[in-house]
Amino acid sequence: MAASWSRAPTRSCWPGAASTPASTPVSSWSWTSIKTTQWSVPTVSQESSPLILTIDVGTSSTRAILFDAQARPLPGHVAQRANRLETTADGGAVFDAGHLLENVVAVIDQILDGAGPLAHQIGAVAMDTLVGNLVGLDAQGKPVTPVFIYADTRNAADAQALRQELGPEGMAASHNRTGCLIHTSYLPARFRWIQRTHPEWLQAVRHWTGIGEYILQEFLGQRCMSYSVASWSGLLNRFELTWDAEWLDRLPIREEQLFPLGDIDQPLQGLRAPWAERWPALDRVPWLPAIGDGAAANIGSGCDDPAHIALTIGSTGAMRVVVDPGLERVPEGLWLYRVDRRRALLGGATTEGGNLFAWLRQTLQLPEPGELEAALAERVRRQDASGHAVDHGLTVLPFVAGERAPGWREDARASLVGFTLHTDPIDIVQAGLEGIAYRFALIYRRILPHLGEWRNDHQIIASGGAVLSSPAWLQILADALGKPVLTLVEKESTSRGLALLALEQLGCIRRPSALPPETGATYLPDPLHHARHQEGIARQEALYAKLVASRSGAFHGGS
Known part of the structure; x- marks a missing residue:
């Protein structure tokens, strides 16, 4: 026997459901009532399983x-x-x-x-x-x-x-x-x-x-x-x-x-x-x-409120956070989707991610993954004798398949600038991974003003096979964002998100984060390297302005 639903239907696509006018306000969710700074203890109704x-x-x-x-x-x-x-x-x-x-x-x-x-x-x-x-x-x-x-x-x-x-x-x-x-x-x-x-x-x-x-x-x-x-x-x-x-x-x-x-x-x-x-x-x-796969993935990652931002990198990438749907204006270059009428999903997606990493490995004939990872791990935290961060001098626009957030230039192409006779393949790979991290940093900057009281009190949860397979890349992301990056151990976050939403509707849990996901290592940012990456982001933005934004043609996204 199916368990009964915890709420009555409110619109007419379910036969026999009561009707609610489309103009019913959707911004009445009180974020204060669900603030979480740490994962809560799992609770499941004992009446039905x-x-x-x-x-x-x-x-x-x-x-x-x-x-x-x-x-x-x-x-x-x-x-x-x-x-x-x-x-x-x-x-x-x-x-x-x-x-x-x-x-x-x-x-x-x-x-x-x-x-x-x-x-x-x-x-x-x-x-x-x-x-x-x-x-x-x-x-x-x-x-x-x-x-x-x-x-x-x-x-x-x-x-x-x-x-x-x-x-x-x-x-x-x-x-x-x-x-x-x-x-x-x-x-x-x-x-x-x-x-x-x-x-x-x-x-x-x-x-x-x-x-x-x-x-x-x-x-x-x-x-x-x-x-x-x-x-x-x-x-x-x-x-x-x-x-x-x-x-x-x-x-x-x-x-x-x-x-x-x-x-x-x-x-x-x-x-x-x-x-x-x-x-x-x-x-x-x-x-x-049916719901969107991105919405399900966010919920399954434990990111169901503004205190938890989901960062996913597989072949491509996305950064998303659940916010109040009553947002007055959608930030420039970002999208605003829905989980449901009570929860909106603010963020941006990139066309680049593990696809660029894989292309670099193949094209540059790099060492085996273990050896490559060890070399990257050594370089991402390099310092000179004076304790200053060492920079490779490269700037990468990582647009191997056009650009989505935040500029939305379909005609954008990848670029590598600044190499010399002393540049080696590991430098290029590092610069490529940093170039992707910088696009997420730009998305993150646009998200931050809309986190309300969680602006300085939130977690970034990383998932996706491409990024979880590279601790060096996770460290680059933490340093570029200037925020700890917590890794997700759950392998089925999208399907898990569906299960959580169904359990919420059945009344078994009050909200999805009542059943937190399994998490792994946390990567902490280093202030010295965070400062270096801010300079790198500025160089990338300047290069973008010269090579992409200055060209006529496709619209440069915004609102």
């Missing part, structure tokens, strides 16, 4: 995991299928919707088959997906387009045309209304590209939605898009929590073509045929509307 089934639809794979009521994965109850991304030389990046649906079905089958009688203890199903994706459905709810993802850049010309069409004031207004900038990863430019290159799709499509919403409609026969997923589209009015009327007036779509909006406390329930017969243990279990 449900299991949570999580489904993570990512770029590389689809994963399903069973978690217990303390947000711990059950050993052996993990299923994974590789996702097949199709890319083209002109910048295309799409999935086949049927392929992703098959993968979700396969991992659910595997989990339920392996769970046996435990399957009947599942109290909720929670899903996240990669965000910024789009698929068109016909009148029968079947896909008639590929699933376009955020990495598809064929709409670059359309993004640039929108910037020119709106002008600086219009772009600033849109940024503040939606929390998103004009960029290829968001839907305004995607719809303009569809209008320009595939107008036949506009005639064939009845509804436009995301892959998670399509899958849940297939299973449950209900249409709903969470505020979380919608906030990554560039079309959600963050003040009214409605589809943005000004953008709809500019785009070749109508509001009724988009899925109704709702929140994670509005479960979908009641599988339709043939899924009810296939998965009887899930038939009457509540399914949370």
Whole structure:
């Protein structure tokens, strides 16, 4: 039997739910009541101990995991299928919707088959997906387009045309209304590209939605898009929590073509045929509307308030913090997404991260990882005989795949300046890792003024395979940011975040951080090297101004 929800639904995407006007204030959350400076003691309701089934639809794979009521994965109850991304030389990046649906079905089958009688203890199903994706459905709810993802850049010309069409004031207004900038990863430019290159799709499509919403409609026969997923589209009015009327007036779509909006406390329930017969243990279990993978990762990392900033570096990177959604203005160069109606996610993402580190290792034919790490560790804290930090003299713009936050220049390219005959490969790698750290320092500077009373009393929690594999890089980040960096041991932070949100909705925990994640080493900043890195950041900004910002073309992000 499914446990009951702790709050009643408040909008109409769940059949039978009460309706709340879209203008209901969303800024009433009191941060004072939830201040934390240290992790709290785990507490779980003793009245029920449900299991949570999580489904993570990512770029590389689809994963399903069973978690217990303390947000711990059950050993052996993990299923994974590789996702097949199709890319083209002109910048295309799409999935086949049927392929992703098959993968979700396969991992659910595997989990339920392996769970046996435990399957009947599942109290909720929670899903996240990669965000910024789009698929068109016909009148029968079947896909008639590929699933376009955020990495598809064929709409670059359309993004640039929108910037020119709106002008600086219009772009600033849109940024503040939606929390998103004009960029290829968001839907305004995607719809303009569809209008320009595939107008036949506009005639064939009845509804436009995301892959998670399509899958849940297939299973449950209900249409709903969470505020979380919608906030990554560039079309959600963050003040009214409605589809943005000004953008709809500019785009070749109508509001009724988009899925109704709702929140994670509005479960979908009641599988339709043939899924009810296939998965009887899930038939009457509540399914949370899908949320964005970044939101789930933040929650799973223990970063559910302004006292904890998540810093993630895999192939690419992101820095995010949960803040009050009533923020008056979105900071220049950052985005503002949603976890739900009560929690916003402020931050910025980078196109560079472990991808640059891997390219440097391969191109420069560097030593084995252990030897390279030892060499980097020695250099990041070098001092001369007088006790001064030793600098390699290099400045790197790390834009191997264009730039996102904070400048949002799609045309930016990587640069290395300052090398001499005495520069060696380790110097270049160090400068590259520092160059990425400096982009995070610029994002961090923009976040700090919005932490309120936590501005000087917060933690930075680092996760991601690329950065956790390099203690030297973690030390560079701590020194560049001037703040201790705490490492995350949890391996399944995104899926864990889903489990925590489901447990919160079931009333098992008051808030996600009631069950803190496992953490590891802390890297402390050194004042001497922090000062050196501030000089390095200034050099990078000066180089950026000369090589990137001074060029005409793509919009330099801001509001």
